Amino acid sequence: MLRALSGKQPVAQIEPPPTSTLVDIPSHHNAVIVVEGGGRVLNFNSHARQWFDVQEKLPDLEHLSRRCRPSETLLKLCAAEGQAKFALNGKTVEGNSYRIPYPSGNVMVVTLQTPKENPQTIIESDSSDQSLQIINKLSASTVADLALKPTLKYILESIEEFLPADATEVTIWDEDSETLQPYRLVGLAGLERNIEKSFPQYQLGKGFSGYIAEQHKPLLISSVASSKDIRPTIGRAKHHFQSYLGVPLLLGENFLGTLEIMARNENVFTENDLAILELISGQAAIAIYNSIVYEEEQERTRELSNLAELSQASGSSRDISEFFSQLLKNIPSLIETNIAGFLIYDENRRVLEAQNPFIGIPPHIVEMYKTEIPIGSAASQIWEKEQTIMTAEAAEDPRLQALGIDHIAQAAGIHATLLVPLTAGGRNLGYLQVGNKKSGGKITENDKRLLEIIAGQTAPIIENAELLHQSIKRALRSEAIRRIANLAGSEATTDEILKYSLLELVRLINAEKGAIFLFDEKQGKLELHIPSGYQLSQDAQEKFAQLANISNFHKTVTYTTHPLFSNQITTTDIPPLYQKAINTLEVASLIVVPLIIRDRGIGEILLSSSQRGAFQKIDQQLASAIAGQIAIALDKASLATETDDSLRQRVEQLTGLTRVSQALNSTLNLETLIQLVFDEAIHLTQADCGIIFLLQQGETKSAAPEIMFRIG
Incomplete structure (x- = not known):
């Protein structure tokens, strides 16, 4: 064959085909994306750039997926060969992906094209399908958890899956304050996300949400910057959203709140998105209403439980x-x-x-x-x-x-x-x-x-x-008075009776300091009983050693026998006599009660506190009752002392008379008898000196008597 092909034979002349026979191939309008393993975009044609509305030469795949609803669909096409229909910036597209070899490994070629069916039919069918998917997912989620925040999270996450939103929000109408309480979905997609209550609340008639609440109508704004009649609130404007879509949440005639989505670019939302949002708002309103009712019931249950616990807890405490x-x-x-x-x-x-x-x-x-x-x-x-x-x-x-x-x-x-x-x-x-x-x-x-x-x-x-x-306090007071009465009737000394009686009184009325003053009738002084003083410093004891003397005794409580009570000390309601005590003890509240025996004051008790309003009238009454017990004890001690002295003096007097009588019967010596009488008189009277004269009467009445005998 080679020889044959190499022989000299005439060579056929091949004429080039005429150019007129070439067929023009129409250019396509499909978006093409080439993605290598790991998700890095290798190629991105002009149609894709236009459809995704991006300016970068090789944009990030994650950024592209956010333009799609559901966002996972584009990612799945880039990961494996397949075919899918989804929404891109509000428009329905069909996507096909193919794996082809590449020097660095296999890459995925993704082509996107507009469906060939009637666009209106596509929109209606797509809206119904997406709405049905959202409703089905929402129903399943709300059955699993009836609480409000999980329900709102399911609603907003479901909307984000099918609608091109950069931010979503639900507001709940508060009937009491007539405001809308916003709830937002925070966190990055694919990570843990939560519903967060935002502040401040939206006012009725103000901003986008306030407009929907007032009109009960949906609101679609393609360009927030161009919207003159309705402006966003300050809090929402700072996020720089350029597209807005919101619908009211209505349950019959009852307005529950709003369902809203936002995007950073203009002209993102379409009438198709509005139709989807309106379709699912009814189911969302039912789910939110059920959650509100559920949480109200839970709140009532919690309230009743806490109230019951409150009653049980308080009943066992006495402090x-x-x-x-x-x-x-x-x-x-x-x-x-x-x-x-x-x-x-x-x-x-x-x-x-x-x-x-x-x-x-x-x-x-x-x-x-x-x-x-x-x-x-x-x-x-x-x-x-x-x-x-x-x-x-x-x-x-x-x-x-x-x-x-x-x-x-x-x-x-x-x-x-x-x-x-x-x-x-x-x-x-x-x-x-x-x-x-x-x-x-x-x-x-x-x-x-x-x-x-x-x-x-x-x-x-x-x-x-x-x-x-009050019952416990009365019992404690009665017990204290009983103890003081027993103490007064015991063999305790006067110092012990005064000390422990004052201690009981101070503890009962929560006084900070206490003192007892006793009146010395012989010297006309009202003096501090130092052994019984409560929380008195050495300086205070020295200053109060003598509260009053004969010159100002008539101004004391001991003299007047009228108690002194003040819960808010001023210089006008306290006698000047007690000002020194007030200044020394830093007194803000004061009680002074007299010690009275047979309508006669024999002393007084002073009680003080540095706190205003520390005492009550019942504290004064208690102090007066205890003062009565102390006065009785002092009177008994005084009588006992007086009885012993009188009896001893009487015995000594009788003994002396007996000795004198015996001397008269045993001797007639006048000097001896007079000396004996002199000695006994000095002893019985406890005199320091004395004198006895025997006078001899003169011969006439006018004559002066003569001293016949003298001793002393």
């Missing part, structure tokens, strides 16, 4: 601080506030004062958190109304200003606050106060309703605790 601590343990979690505590009214002093502990307020501020409610004052009028006080700014509320606690609220940093009266048996015991919501929002009507329930339950508990406390 007043522990008692209020037990009552407060569950209240902040029920109302979700940073501040919670009790203001209890003292009828004897007409003072409304905070009780320690007071959650959210330092103890030193709680000590100052008290106010007097004088009869007929503006504070008394508010107190007698027994009304709930709810305010957004405590320091500026006229009712709190009238009560005189606005400055304390300002010092403690209390802003939004709620005070509910504690009423039991027709008597107002005080207020239960909460303040400063943890969310930073206002106190709501629901908070008021719940706190009124709590106050209604705790008021009888507080009343019973108060009665129990």
